[in-house]
Amino acid sequence: MSLDLPLIWAAILAVAVLLYVLLDGFDLGIGVLFPFATPEERDVMTAAIAPVWDANETWLVLGGGGLFAAFPLAYAVIMPACYAPIMLMLGALIFRGVAFEFRAHGRNRGKRWWTFAFSAGSLIAVLAQGFVLGAFVQGIHVKNQAFAGGPLDWLTPFTCLTAVSLTLGYALLGSAWMVAKSEGDLQIKARGWAVRLSLAVVVCMALVSLATLVVNPAVGARWGVGLTGINWYRLVSLSPAPLVGGGALFGAFLTARSGRSDSLPYLLAALAFMAGYAGLAISIAPFVVPYQLTLWQCAAKDNALALMLVGVAIMLPVILSYTAFVYWIFRGKAKPDHAYG
């Protein structure tokens, strides 16, 4: 029996990107929420993510590097198609990344500027990721196995919607993370953010789902929704994904409001993201460039995939265990004193 290596790799990359979204999602979200916090609260907020943000961002490198390694053709089509938003994201990530250290070194004006840079950088990075997501879902113009569209193809009303939605989604993850990591006034504030954001995200998810059916008719057909009518059997059998998503967001709303659990809001918000992610997978599998190139067309040579699979089989458990260990070391409520010295 031979393994379907491209399929395994699609699964690995899907997990890597999901972990990226769940982990870097909350620290980017915290940056998005920065303007709504007081200076002292901001220091607690950065303390809640400073020890882990770099490792979180490494999942993005694995996502990009993994795409290059496993599906070079997809990487070569998607990256030029999303040239502007990717460059924007990278620039924004530079600002917010260095701001972690720079904020602590800046004096008055410097500190204020890097606080701004952290927040604006986070916001722009998330928006850019939302544009990439939207451009990817709405379809990329491909000719002769290469990107053949224009430089602004990624900018449409649909991608604006996905950008805003993703931003609110990450902000929800960020606020839920702060519910878990803070206490007192800041926690109350974070609960308020989480309550409002979970409602906003329900609306966004619904809008994006509907818009997707319209923007890309092939996706509609997948879900049994077309101009000629509705395939109820299909729609109902796929409905657990959106239902779980909506339910989880409602749960996040309730737990954030009741104040009884510190960790459930984040876990439920994460579940909602997973459900949305599953919905996306249903919409596009087995394509890596939606409805243009399948994962088998884009895959690297089998011996390359096999070599890397060995690496992943050995290293991924190791990475996950020390990641868990680091989170465990920094467990508990964040205080702005996690320092050396």
Added chain:
Amino acid sequence: MVFDHFLLSRLQFAFTVAFHIIFPAFTIGLGSYLAVLEGLWLTTRRTVFKNLYFFWIKIFALAFGMGVVSGVVMSYQFGTNWSVFAVKTGSVLGPLLGYEVLTAFFLEASFLGVMLFGWNRVGPALHFTATFAVAFGTLISASWILAANSWMQTPAGFAIENGRFIAVDWIKVIFTPSFPTRLAHMVTAAYLTTALTVLGAAGLQQVRNKATPETKVMMRMAIGLIALLAPLQLVIGHESGKVAHEYQPAKVAAMEGWWESGRQPTILLGWPDDRSESTKVLLQTPVGFGSWVVAGDASTPLKGLKAWPKADRPPSLIPFWAFRIMVGLGLAMIGVGFYGAFLWVRRKLDAARVYPWLTLATAPAGFLAVVCGWMATEVGRQPFVVYGWLRTRDAISPVADGAVATSLVGVLVVYSLVFSAGALYIGRLLFAGPSSSEQARDAVAAPGNALQLAAAAEEIAP
């Protein structure tokens, strides 16, 4: 010269990677230095080492952060600007870069958090393990990325299928002919770069008459390392040259400024010119010396650039001068190391007046030599990305000129802002120097520290 997306992408790639390498060149060495300092503190319990650890870790945190963010940009540029390169080499280079992420980046990034923020949360053994993991991670990372780059310089172990590279022998792909010397040369370069910076930081305090036990230890550790590694680097560099001559003779001809074939001199100073296909020589050794250096025999005839068709020649000016600056700085480093060792043996180091000024002058030499070394290596590989097999021109993405022009301007602005601020903050720390006493250390507390945050908050409050 046409400023199309091809040239602009090359400029953008060259600028971003040259910017990126500045930080690894420093953090690879500094990571190991911190591991040594913490190890010495744990075994000897001398506070000097702890004070030094706390001093350098702040600088490390700043440099590492800039290294990470500029590295993330690199990993996406293969796709955004060099998509054809990505498609064609993905099945060979992909796994190498994938292994870099799996074995190095996660290790560095995860334990960095423990290293920077875990001093009060974990025991000394675990903290030392974290420092060690970060230091080790930088070395693993360097090995994989240099394996990838060496494959592009001296490709081996592959075949071509449907116009794409595929691996037939992974061991040969990873251990290409230029890999061992390149790895040794680069890691040594990183250690030298760090040692020169440490030396300069100590010299700075001596110039200001503020030498402390800490700065004296710094100075001695740095001098020891430089006196050892700088001569070694000459030997490794010479070996690199021999490998390059065997596999990329056109690059060596460009670095040496040779146009005609025959027994060659070594041109010490000159100005190569691609248009007139000649080098204006200001100073050179007798004919035969160049052949002796490169081939080990003064009577060996060696090829000049004219032996290759114009379309296959690298440009000559940049490799020629970048190579000379690198070697010149390498010789200067040997001088600084030996002179320092001499003063140390004669017990004149702490009273020296001129030497500390000298260390200030050579503090940036490592960075400059590293960037020049890469310029010589990479421009000398042109017009190919994968030497002999894939031309740079054929590797470019189908993106619009305007998009690349905009991103290039953006990159220039963002990088200069970030670099200036980073340099300012590192400069301030270096100027303040390591503190000697416990209290003083707490006063200039580490980033993120409660005291410092409180102080900063007060400053901001109206």
